[in-house]
Amino acid sequence: MQVRPGQRLLDALLDAGRSVPSSCRVGACQTCLVRATSGAAPAPAQAGLKDTLRAEGYFLACVAEPEADLEITLSGAALLEVPAQIATVEIMGADVVRVVVRPDRAFAYRAGQFVTLVRADGLARAYSLASLPPAPGDRGTDALELHVRVLPSGRMSTWLAGPDAPGAHVRLRGPAGNCFYVAGNPTQPLVLAGTGTGLAPLWGILREALRAGHTGPIALWHGARVAAGLYLVDELTDLARRHPQLDYRRCVLDGAGVDGELSGRLDQRLLEHGPFAGHRVYLCGDPALVVELKQRLFLAGATLAEIHADPFFTATDGSRVGMGGSIT
Amino acid sequence: MSTLYEQLGGAAAIDKAVDIFYRKMLSDPRTSKYFQAVDMDRQAGKQKAFLTMVLGGPNHYTGRDMRAAHAPLVKLGLSDVHVDAVVEHLGSTLKELGATDAQIAQVAAVANSVRNDVLGR
Numbered sequence: 001m002q003v004r005p006g007q008r009l010l011d012a013l014l015d016a017g018r019s020v021p022s023s024c025r026v027g028a029c030q031t032c033l034v035r036a037t038s039g040a041a042p043a044p045a046q047a048g049l050k051d052t053l054r055a056e057g058y059f060l061a062c063v064a065e066p067e068a069d070l071e072i073t074l075s076g077a078a079l080l081e082v083p084a085q086i087a088t089v090e091i092m093g094a095d096v097v098r099v100v101v102r103p104d105r106a107f108a109y110r111a112g113q114f115v116t117l118v119r120a121d122g123l124a125r126a127y128s129l130a131s132l133p134p135a136p137g138d139r140g141t142d143a144l145e146l147h148v149r150v151l152p153s154g155r156m157s158t159w160l161a162g163p164d165a166p167g168a169h170v171r172l173r174g175p176a177g178n179c180f181y182v183a184g185n186p187t188q189p190l191v192l193a194g195t196g197t198g199l200a201p202l203w204g205i206l207r208e209a210l211r212a213g214h215t216g217p218i219a220l221w222h223g224a225r226v227a228a229g230l231y232l233v234d235e236l237t238d239l240a241r242r243h244p245q246l247d248y249r250r251c252v253l254d255g256a257g258v259d260g261e262l263s264g265r266l267d268q269r270l271l272e273h274g275p276f277a278g279h280r281v282y283l284c285g286d287p288a289l290v291v292e293l294k295q296r297l298f299l300a301g302a303t304l305a306e307i308h309a310d311p312f313f314t315a316t317d318g319s320r321v322g323m324g325g326s327i328t
Numbered sequence: 329m330s331t332l333y334e335q336l337g338g339a340a341a342i343d344k345a346v347d348i349f350y351r352k353m354l355s356d357p358r359t360s361k362y363f364q365a366v367d368m369d370r371q372a373g374k375q376k377a378f379l380t381m382v383l384g385g386p387n388h389y390t391g392r393d394m395r396a397a398h399a400p401l402v403k404l405g406l407s408d409v410h411v412d413a414v415v416e417h418l419g420s421t422l423k424e425l426g427a428t429d430a431q432i433a434q435v436a437a438v439a440n441s442v443r444n445d446v447l448g449r
Contacts, residue, residue, distance in 0.1 A: 294368060299354060303347050304372050 003066055009034070009045075010061035013074075020061055020074055021124040024313035027063035029126035030176050031116055034061045035076030042066055050176065053080075081118060081171035082107055087143060089165050093231030096197055097161050098130075099146040103172055106142065109133055110180035111204030112282070114310070115144065116173040117156070125156040125315060128284065129175065130200035132207045144172075147200035147231075151314065177201075179282055179310040181208040186215050191281045193221040193270055193293060196229060198285020198312060203232060205282055210243055218243075219273065223251040223266030223289075227259065267293050277301030280308075287311035331384030332431050336422075342385070345421055346376050352417040359413045362401055382418065382438045394445040402448045411446060415439050 003012040010032050013020050022032040027047065035041075036057040045064035046054045058076065084103040092098045101117070109115070111132050118124040131145035150157045159165055179201050190209060192202040199222050206220055220240075224230050230250050240248040250261040251269050262269050267289060276297050283290045283297075290311040298304060333342070350372055353359045363371060381387040398406060418439055419432045427435075443449075 295354065298368065299351055304350075304368060305343070 006065065008062060009064040009066060013061060018074065019122065021118070021122055022062055023125055023315040025062045026313060027060050028311060028313055029114075029116070030060060030174070031124045031126055032061040033058050033077040033080075033173070034064075034072050034074055035059075036070050037073050037076075038071035039069055041070075048176070077173060078171075080173050082173075084144075084170050084172050086160075086165050086168045086170060089160055092147065094226075094228040095150045096231055097148050097150060097157075099127075099148055099160055099165070101144045101146065101170065101172065103142065103144065107144065107172060107175075109144075109175035111208040112180040112201040112310075113175035113177040114201070115146075115175055117146070118171040118173060119156065119159070120169060123156055123159075124173075126174075126176075128177075128179075128197070128201040128204075128310065128312075130203050132204055132211070135211065145200075147197045147203075149197045154314075156315075177310060179205065179284060179308045181205045181212065181214075183212045185280070186213055188214075188216045189279045190214070190216065190218045191221070191270070191276065191279055191297075192218065193223070193266065193281070193283050195223040195266060195285035195289055196312075198222075198283075198290075198310070199232060201284050201310060202282060203236075206239070206246070210239070210246070215245060217245050217247065219247045219249065221249050221251060221266060221270050223253070223285075225253045227252050227255050227261060230261070267296065271296055271300060274300040280306045282308045282310075284310040285312050287313055332427070332435060333380065333383035333385030335431075336383065336425060336427065338385070341425060342376055342379050342383070345379050345425060346372050348424055349379065349417055349421040350375055352421065353414070356413055356417065359410055359417075362404075362406070362410070379418075382435050384438075392445075394442050395448060398446045399448055406447065408443070408447070411439075411443050 001012065001016050003009055010020060010022055010025070020032055020034070023029045024031070027045070030048065036059065041057045041059040042064045045059040049058055049060070082103050082105060084101050087100040087102050089097050089099050109129055111129065114126050114128045116124050116126045127146040127148060129144055130147050131143065134142060148157050148160050150161045152158070192206055194202045202220060206218065209218060220236065222230060222236070230252070233250065236248045240246045249269070251266045252261045252263055253265060255261050255263045270293065279302050281297055281302050283293050290309050294307050294309045297307060350363070354363050377387060377389065381389050415436050418435060422432050422435060
């Protein structure tokens with residue numbers, strides 16, 4: 001198969017009628033993983049993949065522009081998949097469902113990473129993990145928790161919210177992503193900021209930090225367009241009451257500031273609390289906001305190495321978008 | 329004779345320098361528009377390579393690489409004004425890291441030596 005100069009491998013494969021699962025189309029979600037069986041995987045298309053995958057020749061088709069001939073397999077990613085079952089799906093907020101998934105075998109991850117959920121028919125989407133993995137030596141639950149926003153045009157999300165999902169057999173790929181707590185600096189100020197279901201990984205990271213004995217100030221910011229878009233409010237309020245180092249701030253764009261919420265844009269409110277030199281920052285959710293906040297927090301003193309950004313791109317089915325998918 | 333790269337502390341010093349230098353480039357209205365990249369980590373990587381080069385550290389850039397890399401920006405109006413801004417911010421960054429005026433002048437000379445490649449002249 002020929003790939004034209006400047007053409008992305010994913011597009012060439014789809015044009016040639018090959019079926020390759022994909023979602024974000026910008027190299028973030030890792031759904032379109034393929035493996036080079038002969039020839040070198042294009043290095044820029046390996047960004048974000050963990051070392052073991054890179055060493056085995058895996059790369060992301062949606063950003064790959066091959067410079068030399070390659071032999072690839074499209075089914076390599078299946079070798080990475082763990083069978084699992086959807087246990088329960090419950091409504092959590094206006095349009096957010098909590099999906100509990102039980103892997104058939106042990107699935108190691110760090111709070112805040114993401115997984116790719118693969119349906120029986122091959123439809124695949126990446127979701128951040130909201131659950132806290134069991135502590136070492138703890139025989140706690142190993143069920144995974146995802147927070148999924150149900151979009152009217154969302155093929156996976158509407159299926160998850162529907163009657164066929166509970167009990168369905170699925171496969172999991174991953175975990176992936178660098179948005180997780182790292183112990184070793186327990187007094188460092190942390191900022192955890194997210195919009196919508198960006199709260200999911202932050203909820204995991206926050207509880208991991210507290211479990212690890214983090215004593216430095218932790219500011220958790222959750223933003224939504226309207227108050228109904230907030231969720232886990234009681235749980236977070238309770239956590240903040242029990243841990244004095246935790247500050248929980250809710251920010252609503254179209255809100256009158258009732259019930260303790262701040263009104264206005266999350267980024268503007270957050271930046272009033274600078275400077276951010278020496279802070280570790282986790283940003284999750286709306287891509288435009290995550291990108292904007294990363295830059296502004298950097299300018300306000302945070303170093304790039306300490307800013308962990310996880311933009312939530314929605315799937316694009318056939319249309320081409322640059323960075324910054326749209327979030328409805 | 330050690331290079332300025334080694335004298336300032338090698339790779340660790342470059343990491344600190346990139347933070348300072350990148351902030352200056354992003355905050356300067358002359359240059360900020362060329363740095364409105366969505367992928368900041370990738371941008372930082374390029375600046376790391378540039379700083380390594382001008383400080384005499386291990387690098388593999390050729391004049392042709394600098395020329396090709398900046399050609400699209402030249403089409404968007406990249407000019408001496410911007411190269412001057414880079415040299416200026418390079419100097420103030422190095423000053424913050426404790427370099428002497430003589431060392432700064434040395435680095436400016438290296439940066440200026442690629443001016444024509446960068447601007448496609």
